[in-house]
Amino acid sequence: MQEVKQTNHINTECTSPPFYKPIVTASKAGGLNFITQHFRPINCSLKCIAYLLLTSLSCLSVPGMPTCLLCTCLGGSVYCDDVKLTSVPPLPKETTHFYARYNRITKINKGDFAQMNKLKRIDLTANEIASIADDAFSGLPVLEELVLRENGVSQLPALPPVMTLIDASHNNIGATGIHKEAFKDMTGLLYLYLTDNHIDHIPVPLPDSLRSLHLQRNNIQMIHEDTFCNLKDFNYIRNALEDIRLDGNPINLSRTPQAYVCLPRVPIGAHI
Known part of the structure:
Protein backbone atom coordinates (compact mmCIF):
# COMPACT_ATOMS: atom_id res chain seq x y z
CA MET A 1 0.00 0.00 0.00
CA GLN A 2 1.31 3.36 -0.94
CA GLU A 3 1.64 5.87 1.89
CA VAL A 4 -0.19 9.11 1.46
CA LYS A 5 1.09 12.23 3.26
CA GLN A 6 -0.77 15.50 3.52
CA THR A 7 0.94 18.79 4.33
CA ASN A 8 -0.64 22.18 4.98
CA HIS A 9 0.98 25.52 4.18
CA ILE A 10 -1.17 28.15 5.85
CA ASN A 11 -0.60 31.83 5.42
CA THR A 12 -0.13 33.07 8.99
CA GLU A 13 -1.41 36.57 8.36
CA CYS A 14 -5.03 35.48 8.32
CA THR A 15 -5.80 31.91 9.24
CA SER A 16 -9.55 32.02 9.78
CA PRO A 17 -12.25 31.88 7.09
CA PRO A 18 -13.13 33.79 5.02
CA PHE A 19 -9.52 35.03 4.66
CA TYR A 20 -8.20 32.04 2.68
CA LYS A 21 -9.35 29.28 0.34
CA PRO A 22 -7.72 25.85 0.00
CA ILE A 23 -5.88 24.82 -3.22
CA VAL A 24 -5.31 21.04 -3.35
CA THR A 25 -2.56 19.56 -5.58
CA ALA A 26 -1.28 15.97 -5.98
CA SER A 27 2.31 14.89 -6.68
CA LYS A 28 4.62 11.87 -6.49
CA ALA A 29 8.12 11.55 -5.02
CA GLY A 30 10.12 8.50 -4.01
CA GLY A 31 7.25 6.20 -4.80
CA LEU A 32 4.90 8.06 -2.45
CA ASN A 33 1.81 10.03 -3.33
CA PHE A 34 1.69 13.51 -1.78
CA ILE A 35 -1.46 15.55 -1.48
CA THR A 36 -0.56 19.16 -0.70
CA GLN A 37 -3.13 21.69 0.43
CA HIS A 38 -2.19 25.35 0.11
CA PHE A 39 -4.20 28.24 1.48
CA ARG A 40 -4.28 31.19 -0.84
CA PRO A 41 -5.17 34.53 0.79
CA ILE A 42 -8.12 36.38 -0.70
CA ASN A 43 -7.57 40.12 -0.22
CA CYS A 44 -6.29 39.16 3.17
CA SER A 45 -5.32 42.54 4.60
CA LEU A 46 -8.60 44.25 3.78
CA LYS A 47 -10.64 41.34 5.05
CA CYS A 48 -8.65 41.19 8.27
CA ILE A 49 -9.19 44.87 8.90
CA ALA A 50 -12.89 44.57 8.16
CA TYR A 51 -13.19 41.57 10.46
CA LEU A 52 -11.42 43.30 13.35
CA LEU A 53 -13.53 46.41 12.91
CA LEU A 54 -16.76 44.44 12.95
CA THR A 55 -15.57 42.46 15.96
CA SER A 56 -14.80 45.66 17.86
CA LEU A 57 -18.15 47.18 17.04
CA SER A 58 -20.03 44.03 17.99
CA CYS A 59 -18.12 43.94 21.27
CA LEU A 60 -19.25 47.45 22.10
CA SER A 61 -22.84 46.59 21.26
CA VAL A 62 -23.09 43.68 23.70
CA PRO A 63 -25.27 44.77 26.65
CA GLY A 64 -23.23 45.28 29.79
CA MET A 65 -19.85 45.26 28.06
CA PRO A 66 -17.46 48.17 28.67
CA THR A 67 -15.48 49.88 25.95
CA CYS A 68 -13.55 46.71 25.16
CA LEU A 69 -10.61 48.28 23.41
CA LEU A 70 -10.07 51.00 26.02
CA CYS A 71 -10.92 49.53 29.43
CA THR A 72 -9.44 46.65 31.36
CA CYS A 73 -11.66 44.25 33.29
CA LEU A 74 -10.12 42.28 36.15
CA GLY A 75 -12.65 40.29 38.08
CA GLY A 76 -15.29 42.78 39.17
CA SER A 77 -13.05 45.81 38.62
CA VAL A 78 -13.19 47.93 35.47
CA TYR A 79 -10.25 50.28 34.79
CA CYS A 80 -10.76 53.08 32.25
CA ASP A 81 -8.03 55.45 33.42
CA ASP A 82 -6.60 58.07 31.05
CA VAL A 83 -8.28 56.87 27.85
CA LYS A 84 -9.94 60.18 26.87
CA LEU A 85 -13.49 59.13 27.76
CA THR A 86 -16.08 61.89 27.46
CA SER A 87 -18.90 59.92 29.09
CA VAL A 88 -19.38 56.89 31.30
CA PRO A 89 -19.14 53.74 29.14
CA PRO A 90 -21.50 50.74 29.40
CA LEU A 91 -20.45 48.52 32.28
CA PRO A 92 -20.90 44.81 33.00
CA LYS A 93 -23.65 44.25 35.55
CA GLU A 94 -21.16 42.34 37.71
CA THR A 95 -18.91 45.40 38.16
CA THR A 96 -17.97 46.09 41.78
CA HIS A 97 -15.26 48.75 41.31
CA PHE A 98 -15.15 51.33 38.51
CA TYR A 99 -12.15 53.58 37.85
CA ALA A 100 -12.26 56.28 35.18
CA ARG A 101 -9.61 58.72 36.37
CA TYR A 102 -7.88 61.35 34.22
CA ASN A 103 -10.45 61.47 31.44
CA ARG A 104 -12.69 64.14 29.89
CA ILE A 105 -16.07 63.17 31.29
CA GLN A 115 -29.12 48.68 37.76
CA MET A 116 -25.50 48.40 38.88
CA ASN A 117 -26.51 46.54 42.01
CA LYS A 118 -23.03 45.27 42.87
CA LEU A 119 -21.11 48.50 42.43
CA LYS A 120 -19.19 49.37 45.61
CA ARG A 121 -16.66 52.00 44.51
CA ILE A 122 -16.64 54.71 41.84
CA ASP A 123 -13.51 56.79 41.24
CA LEU A 124 -13.82 59.68 38.78
CA THR A 125 -10.77 61.66 39.87
CA ALA A 126 -9.51 64.40 37.54
CA ASN A 127 -12.20 64.62 34.90
CA GLU A 128 -14.14 67.69 33.74
CA ILE A 129 -17.41 66.90 35.50
CA ALA A 130 -19.52 70.00 36.01
CA SER A 131 -22.93 68.45 36.65
CA ILE A 132 -24.26 65.26 38.20
CA ALA A 133 -27.89 64.17 38.09
CA ASP A 134 -29.09 64.23 41.69
CA ASP A 135 -30.24 60.60 41.56
CA ALA A 136 -27.27 59.28 39.57
CA PHE A 137 -25.91 57.37 42.60
CA SER A 138 -28.75 57.18 45.12
CA GLY A 139 -30.17 53.98 43.61
CA LEU A 140 -26.96 51.99 44.02
CA PRO A 141 -27.72 49.68 46.96
CA VAL A 142 -24.15 48.76 47.96
CA LEU A 143 -22.16 51.83 46.86
CA GLU A 144 -19.73 52.57 49.68
CA GLU A 145 -17.02 54.75 48.19
CA LEU A 146 -17.30 57.72 45.82
CA VAL A 147 -14.29 59.74 44.69
CA LEU A 148 -14.93 62.93 42.71
CA ARG A 149 -11.65 64.75 43.35
CA GLU A 150 -10.42 67.42 40.93
CA ASN A 151 -13.55 68.14 38.94
CA GLY A 152 -15.88 71.11 38.59
CA VAL A 153 -18.80 69.79 40.63
CA SER A 154 -20.90 72.48 42.31
CA GLN A 155 -23.64 70.26 43.78
CA LEU A 156 -22.99 67.07 45.72
CA PRO A 157 -25.67 64.58 44.62
CA ALA A 158 -27.85 62.46 46.88
CA SER A 169 -12.13 67.64 47.28
CA HIS A 170 -10.94 70.23 44.76
CA ASN A 171 -14.34 71.10 43.28
CA ASN A 172 -16.68 74.10 43.21
CA ILE A 173 -19.10 73.09 45.97
CA GLY A 174 -20.48 76.20 47.63
CA ALA A 175 -22.87 77.20 50.39
CA THR A 176 -25.87 75.52 48.77
CA GLY A 177 -23.97 72.65 47.21
CA ILE A 178 -24.75 70.09 49.92
CA HIS A 179 -28.25 68.86 50.74
CA LYS A 180 -29.57 69.60 54.22
CA GLU A 181 -28.72 66.74 56.58
CA ALA A 182 -27.02 64.99 53.65
CA PHE A 183 -24.94 62.69 55.88
CA LYS A 184 -27.39 62.14 58.74
CA ASP A 185 -28.42 58.60 57.79
CA MET A 186 -24.96 57.41 56.74
CA THR A 187 -24.36 55.48 59.94
CA GLY A 188 -21.24 53.79 58.53
CA LEU A 189 -19.56 56.87 57.05
CA LEU A 190 -15.87 56.93 58.02
CA TYR A 191 -14.16 59.46 55.75
CA LEU A 192 -15.54 62.76 54.45
CA TYR A 193 -13.15 64.85 52.37
CA LEU A 194 -14.33 68.24 51.07
CA THR A 195 -11.02 70.10 50.89
CA ASP A 196 -10.59 73.05 48.50
CA ASN A 197 -14.19 74.01 47.83
CA HIS A 198 -16.27 77.07 48.70
CA ILE A 199 -18.19 75.66 51.66
CA ASP A 200 -19.08 78.24 54.35
CA HIS A 201 -20.32 75.88 57.08
CA ILE A 202 -19.75 72.40 58.44
CA PRO A 203 -22.51 70.12 57.12
CA VAL A 204 -24.36 68.78 60.16
CA PRO A 205 -25.39 66.46 61.63
CA LEU A 206 -22.35 64.26 61.22
CA PRO A 207 -22.74 60.53 61.97
CA ASP A 208 -21.02 59.15 65.07
CA SER A 209 -19.12 56.70 62.87
CA LEU A 210 -17.06 59.47 61.22
CA ARG A 211 -13.31 59.18 61.76
CA SER A 212 -11.87 61.78 59.42
CA LEU A 213 -13.28 65.16 58.31
CA HIS A 214 -11.20 67.28 55.95
CA LEU A 215 -12.45 70.80 55.17
CA GLN A 216 -9.20 72.65 54.53
CA ARG A 217 -9.19 75.79 52.41
CA ASN A 218 -12.89 76.52 52.34
CA ASN A 219 -14.78 79.58 53.58
CA ILE A 220 -15.92 78.36 57.01
CA GLN A 221 -16.12 81.29 59.42
CA MET A 222 -18.05 79.86 62.36
CA ILE A 223 -18.44 76.68 64.40
CA HIS A 224 -21.40 76.21 66.72
CA GLU A 225 -21.07 74.51 70.09
CA PHE A 234 -22.66 66.43 78.68
CA ASN A 235 -21.42 62.85 78.94
CA TYR A 236 -21.44 62.43 75.18
CA ILE A 237 -18.01 61.63 73.74
CA ARG A 238 -17.36 61.39 70.02
CA ASN A 239 -14.54 58.86 70.21
CA ALA A 240 -14.23 58.02 66.52
CA LEU A 241 -13.61 61.52 65.14
CA GLU A 242 -9.87 61.91 65.65
CA ASP A 243 -8.94 63.72 62.43
CA ILE A 244 -10.51 67.14 61.77
CA ARG A 245 -8.79 69.52 59.36
CA LEU A 246 -9.99 73.12 59.25
CA ASP A 247 -6.74 74.85 58.36
CA GLY A 248 -6.98 77.41 55.60
CA ASN A 249 -10.42 78.68 56.69
CA PRO A 250 -11.09 82.24 57.94
CA ILE A 251 -11.93 81.07 61.46
CA ASN A 252 -10.35 81.33 64.90
CA LEU A 253 -10.94 77.99 66.61
CA SER A 254 -10.04 79.37 70.04
CA ARG A 255 -13.28 81.38 70.10
CA THR A 256 -15.46 78.29 70.51
CA PRO A 257 -13.66 75.98 72.98
CA GLN A 258 -16.93 74.34 74.06
CA ALA A 259 -17.38 72.99 70.54
CA TYR A 260 -14.53 70.51 71.04
CA VAL A 261 -15.07 69.18 74.58
CA CYS A 262 -16.49 65.90 73.27
CA LEU A 263 -13.66 65.29 70.82
CA PRO A 264 -10.54 63.17 71.43
CA ARG A 265 -8.45 65.83 69.65
CA VAL A 266 -8.82 69.53 68.92
CA PRO A 267 -9.29 70.27 65.19
CA ILE A 268 -6.27 71.40 63.19
CA GLY A 269 -6.59 75.05 62.22
CA ALA A 270 -5.92 78.62 63.31
CA HIS A 271 -6.17 79.23 67.07
CA ILE A 272 -5.17 82.87 67.06
Whole structure:
Protein backbone atom coordinates (compact mmCIF):
# COMPACT_ATOMS: atom_id res chain seq x y z
CA MET A 1 0.00 0.00 0.00
CA GLN A 2 1.31 3.36 -0.94
CA GLU A 3 1.64 5.87 1.89
CA VAL A 4 -0.19 9.11 1.46
CA LYS A 5 1.09 12.23 3.26
CA GLN A 6 -0.77 15.50 3.52
CA THR A 7 0.94 18.79 4.33
CA ASN A 8 -0.64 22.18 4.98
CA HIS A 9 0.98 25.52 4.18
CA ILE A 10 -1.17 28.15 5.85
CA ASN A 11 -0.60 31.83 5.42
CA THR A 12 -0.13 33.07 8.99
CA GLU A 13 -1.41 36.57 8.36
CA CYS A 14 -5.03 35.48 8.32
CA THR A 15 -5.80 31.91 9.24
CA SER A 16 -9.55 32.02 9.78
CA PRO A 17 -12.25 31.88 7.09
CA PRO A 18 -13.13 33.79 5.02
CA PHE A 19 -9.52 35.03 4.66
CA TYR A 20 -8.20 32.04 2.68
CA LYS A 21 -9.35 29.28 0.34
CA PRO A 22 -7.72 25.85 0.00
CA ILE A 23 -5.88 24.82 -3.22
CA VAL A 24 -5.31 21.04 -3.35
CA THR A 25 -2.56 19.56 -5.58
CA ALA A 26 -1.28 15.97 -5.98
CA SER A 27 2.31 14.89 -6.68
CA LYS A 28 4.62 11.87 -6.49
CA ALA A 29 8.12 11.55 -5.02
CA GLY A 30 10.12 8.50 -4.01
CA GLY A 31 7.25 6.20 -4.80
CA LEU A 32 4.90 8.06 -2.45
CA ASN A 33 1.81 10.03 -3.33
CA PHE A 34 1.69 13.51 -1.78
CA ILE A 35 -1.46 15.55 -1.48
CA THR A 36 -0.56 19.16 -0.70
CA GLN A 37 -3.13 21.69 0.43
CA HIS A 38 -2.19 25.35 0.11
CA PHE A 39 -4.20 28.24 1.48
CA ARG A 40 -4.28 31.19 -0.84
CA PRO A 41 -5.17 34.53 0.79
CA ILE A 42 -8.12 36.38 -0.70
CA ASN A 43 -7.57 40.12 -0.22
CA CYS A 44 -6.29 39.16 3.17
CA SER A 45 -5.32 42.54 4.60
CA LEU A 46 -8.60 44.25 3.78
CA LYS A 47 -10.64 41.34 5.05
CA CYS A 48 -8.65 41.19 8.27
CA ILE A 49 -9.19 44.87 8.90
CA ALA A 50 -12.89 44.57 8.16
CA TYR A 51 -13.19 41.57 10.46
CA LEU A 52 -11.42 43.30 13.35
CA LEU A 53 -13.53 46.41 12.91
CA LEU A 54 -16.76 44.44 12.95
CA THR A 55 -15.57 42.46 15.96
CA SER A 56 -14.80 45.66 17.86
CA LEU A 57 -18.15 47.18 17.04
CA SER A 58 -20.03 44.03 17.99
CA CYS A 59 -18.12 43.94 21.27
CA LEU A 60 -19.25 47.45 22.10
CA SER A 61 -22.84 46.59 21.26
CA VAL A 62 -23.09 43.68 23.70
CA PRO A 63 -25.27 44.77 26.65
CA GLY A 64 -23.23 45.28 29.79
CA MET A 65 -19.85 45.26 28.06
CA PRO A 66 -17.46 48.17 28.67
CA THR A 67 -15.48 49.88 25.95
CA CYS A 68 -13.55 46.71 25.16
CA LEU A 69 -10.61 48.28 23.41
CA LEU A 70 -10.07 51.00 26.02
CA CYS A 71 -10.92 49.53 29.43
CA THR A 72 -9.44 46.65 31.36
CA CYS A 73 -11.66 44.25 33.29
CA LEU A 74 -10.12 42.28 36.15
CA GLY A 75 -12.65 40.29 38.08
CA GLY A 76 -15.29 42.78 39.17
CA SER A 77 -13.05 45.81 38.62
CA VAL A 78 -13.19 47.93 35.47
CA TYR A 79 -10.25 50.28 34.79
CA CYS A 80 -10.76 53.08 32.25
CA ASP A 81 -8.03 55.45 33.42
CA ASP A 82 -6.60 58.07 31.05
CA VAL A 83 -8.28 56.87 27.85
CA LYS A 84 -9.94 60.18 26.87
CA LEU A 85 -13.49 59.13 27.76
CA THR A 86 -16.08 61.89 27.46
CA SER A 87 -18.90 59.92 29.09
CA VAL A 88 -19.38 56.89 31.30
CA PRO A 89 -19.14 53.74 29.14
CA PRO A 90 -21.50 50.74 29.40
CA LEU A 91 -20.45 48.52 32.28
CA PRO A 92 -20.90 44.81 33.00
CA LYS A 93 -23.65 44.25 35.55
CA GLU A 94 -21.16 42.34 37.71
CA THR A 95 -18.91 45.40 38.16
CA THR A 96 -17.97 46.09 41.78
CA HIS A 97 -15.26 48.75 41.31
CA PHE A 98 -15.15 51.33 38.51
CA TYR A 99 -12.15 53.58 37.85
CA ALA A 100 -12.26 56.28 35.18
CA ARG A 101 -9.61 58.72 36.37
CA TYR A 102 -7.88 61.35 34.22
CA ASN A 103 -10.45 61.47 31.44
CA ARG A 104 -12.69 64.14 29.89
CA ILE A 105 -16.07 63.17 31.29
CA THR A 106 -18.18 66.33 31.63
CA LYS A 107 -21.41 65.09 33.23
CA ILE A 108 -22.97 62.13 35.00
CA ASN A 109 -26.45 61.26 33.80
CA LYS A 110 -29.25 59.55 35.69
CA GLY A 111 -28.91 56.27 33.81
CA ASP A 112 -25.12 56.00 33.69
CA PHE A 113 -25.08 53.57 36.62
CA ALA A 114 -28.61 52.20 36.37
CA GLN A 115 -29.12 48.68 37.76
CA MET A 116 -25.50 48.40 38.88
CA ASN A 117 -26.51 46.54 42.01
CA LYS A 118 -23.03 45.27 42.87
CA LEU A 119 -21.11 48.50 42.43
CA LYS A 120 -19.19 49.37 45.61
CA ARG A 121 -16.66 52.00 44.51
CA ILE A 122 -16.64 54.71 41.84
CA ASP A 123 -13.51 56.79 41.24
CA LEU A 124 -13.82 59.68 38.78
CA THR A 125 -10.77 61.66 39.87
CA ALA A 126 -9.51 64.40 37.54
CA ASN A 127 -12.20 64.62 34.90
CA GLU A 128 -14.14 67.69 33.74
CA ILE A 129 -17.41 66.90 35.50
CA ALA A 130 -19.52 70.00 36.01
CA SER A 131 -22.93 68.45 36.65
CA ILE A 132 -24.26 65.26 38.20
CA ALA A 133 -27.89 64.17 38.09
CA ASP A 134 -29.09 64.23 41.69
CA ASP A 135 -30.24 60.60 41.56
CA ALA A 136 -27.27 59.28 39.57
CA PHE A 137 -25.91 57.37 42.60
CA SER A 138 -28.75 57.18 45.12
CA GLY A 139 -30.17 53.98 43.61
CA LEU A 140 -26.96 51.99 44.02
CA PRO A 141 -27.72 49.68 46.96
CA VAL A 142 -24.15 48.76 47.96
CA LEU A 143 -22.16 51.83 46.86
CA GLU A 144 -19.73 52.57 49.68
CA GLU A 145 -17.02 54.75 48.19
CA LEU A 146 -17.30 57.72 45.82
CA VAL A 147 -14.29 59.74 44.69
CA LEU A 148 -14.93 62.93 42.71
CA ARG A 149 -11.65 64.75 43.35
CA GLU A 150 -10.42 67.42 40.93
CA ASN A 151 -13.55 68.14 38.94
CA GLY A 152 -15.88 71.11 38.59
CA VAL A 153 -18.80 69.79 40.63
CA SER A 154 -20.90 72.48 42.31
CA GLN A 155 -23.64 70.26 43.78
CA LEU A 156 -22.99 67.07 45.72
CA PRO A 157 -25.67 64.58 44.62
CA ALA A 158 -27.85 62.46 46.88
CA LEU A 159 -26.01 59.33 48.00
CA PRO A 160 -27.08 55.97 49.45
CA PRO A 161 -26.96 55.57 53.25
CA VAL A 162 -24.31 52.81 53.11
CA MET A 163 -21.48 55.19 52.18
CA THR A 164 -18.17 54.79 54.03
CA LEU A 165 -16.01 57.22 52.03
CA ILE A 166 -16.89 60.43 50.17
CA ASP A 167 -14.13 62.47 48.55
CA ALA A 168 -15.24 65.57 46.67
CA SER A 169 -12.13 67.64 47.28
CA HIS A 170 -10.94 70.23 44.76
CA ASN A 171 -14.34 71.10 43.28
CA ASN A 172 -16.68 74.10 43.21
CA ILE A 173 -19.10 73.09 45.97
CA GLY A 174 -20.48 76.20 47.63
CA ALA A 175 -22.87 77.20 50.39
CA THR A 176 -25.87 75.52 48.77
CA GLY A 177 -23.97 72.65 47.21
CA ILE A 178 -24.75 70.09 49.92
CA HIS A 179 -28.25 68.86 50.74
CA LYS A 180 -29.57 69.60 54.22
CA GLU A 181 -28.72 66.74 56.58
CA ALA A 182 -27.02 64.99 53.65
CA PHE A 183 -24.94 62.69 55.88
CA LYS A 184 -27.39 62.14 58.74
CA ASP A 185 -28.42 58.60 57.79
CA MET A 186 -24.96 57.41 56.74
CA THR A 187 -24.36 55.48 59.94
CA GLY A 188 -21.24 53.79 58.53
CA LEU A 189 -19.56 56.87 57.05
CA LEU A 190 -15.87 56.93 58.02
CA TYR A 191 -14.16 59.46 55.75
CA LEU A 192 -15.54 62.76 54.45
CA TYR A 193 -13.15 64.85 52.37
CA LEU A 194 -14.33 68.24 51.07
CA THR A 195 -11.02 70.10 50.89
CA ASP A 196 -10.59 73.05 48.50
CA ASN A 197 -14.19 74.01 47.83
CA HIS A 198 -16.27 77.07 48.70
CA ILE A 199 -18.19 75.66 51.66
CA ASP A 200 -19.08 78.24 54.35
CA HIS A 201 -20.32 75.88 57.08
CA ILE A 202 -19.75 72.40 58.44
CA PRO A 203 -22.51 70.12 57.12
CA VAL A 204 -24.36 68.78 60.16
CA PRO A 205 -25.39 66.46 61.63
CA LEU A 206 -22.35 64.26 61.22
CA PRO A 207 -22.74 60.53 61.97
CA ASP A 208 -21.02 59.15 65.07
CA SER A 209 -19.12 56.70 62.87
CA LEU A 210 -17.06 59.47 61.22
CA ARG A 211 -13.31 59.18 61.76
CA SER A 212 -11.87 61.78 59.42
CA LEU A 213 -13.28 65.16 58.31
CA HIS A 214 -11.20 67.28 55.95
CA LEU A 215 -12.45 70.80 55.17
CA GLN A 216 -9.20 72.65 54.53
CA ARG A 217 -9.19 75.79 52.41
CA ASN A 218 -12.89 76.52 52.34
CA ASN A 219 -14.78 79.58 53.58
CA ILE A 220 -15.92 78.36 57.01
CA GLN A 221 -16.12 81.29 59.42
CA MET A 222 -18.05 79.86 62.36
CA ILE A 223 -18.44 76.68 64.40
CA HIS A 224 -21.40 76.21 66.72
CA GLU A 225 -21.07 74.51 70.09
CA ASP A 226 -23.25 71.64 68.90
CA THR A 227 -21.48 71.12 65.57
CA PHE A 228 -19.63 68.12 66.97
CA CYS A 229 -21.01 67.73 70.49
CA ASN A 230 -24.43 67.11 72.04
CA LEU A 231 -25.38 70.02 74.26
CA LYS A 232 -28.19 67.96 75.79
CA ASP A 233 -25.82 65.23 76.95
CA PHE A 234 -22.66 66.43 78.68
CA ASN A 235 -21.42 62.85 78.94
CA TYR A 236 -21.44 62.43 75.18
CA ILE A 237 -18.01 61.63 73.74
CA ARG A 238 -17.36 61.39 70.02
CA ASN A 239 -14.54 58.86 70.21
CA ALA A 240 -14.23 58.02 66.52
CA LEU A 241 -13.61 61.52 65.14
CA GLU A 242 -9.87 61.91 65.65
CA ASP A 243 -8.94 63.72 62.43
CA ILE A 244 -10.51 67.14 61.77
CA ARG A 245 -8.79 69.52 59.36
CA LEU A 246 -9.99 73.12 59.25
CA ASP A 247 -6.74 74.85 58.36
CA GLY A 248 -6.98 77.41 55.60
CA ASN A 249 -10.42 78.68 56.69
CA PRO A 250 -11.09 82.24 57.94
CA ILE A 251 -11.93 81.07 61.46
CA ASN A 252 -10.35 81.33 64.90
CA LEU A 253 -10.94 77.99 66.61
CA SER A 254 -10.04 79.37 70.04
CA ARG A 255 -13.28 81.38 70.10
CA THR A 256 -15.46 78.29 70.51
CA PRO A 257 -13.66 75.98 72.98
CA GLN A 258 -16.93 74.34 74.06
CA ALA A 259 -17.38 72.99 70.54
CA TYR A 260 -14.53 70.51 71.04
CA VAL A 261 -15.07 69.18 74.58
CA CYS A 262 -16.49 65.90 73.27
CA LEU A 263 -13.66 65.29 70.82
CA PRO A 264 -10.54 63.17 71.43
CA ARG A 265 -8.45 65.83 69.65
CA VAL A 266 -8.82 69.53 68.92
CA PRO A 267 -9.29 70.27 65.19
CA ILE A 268 -6.27 71.40 63.19
CA GLY A 269 -6.59 75.05 62.22
CA ALA A 270 -5.92 78.62 63.31
CA HIS A 271 -6.17 79.23 67.07
CA ILE A 272 -5.17 82.87 67.06
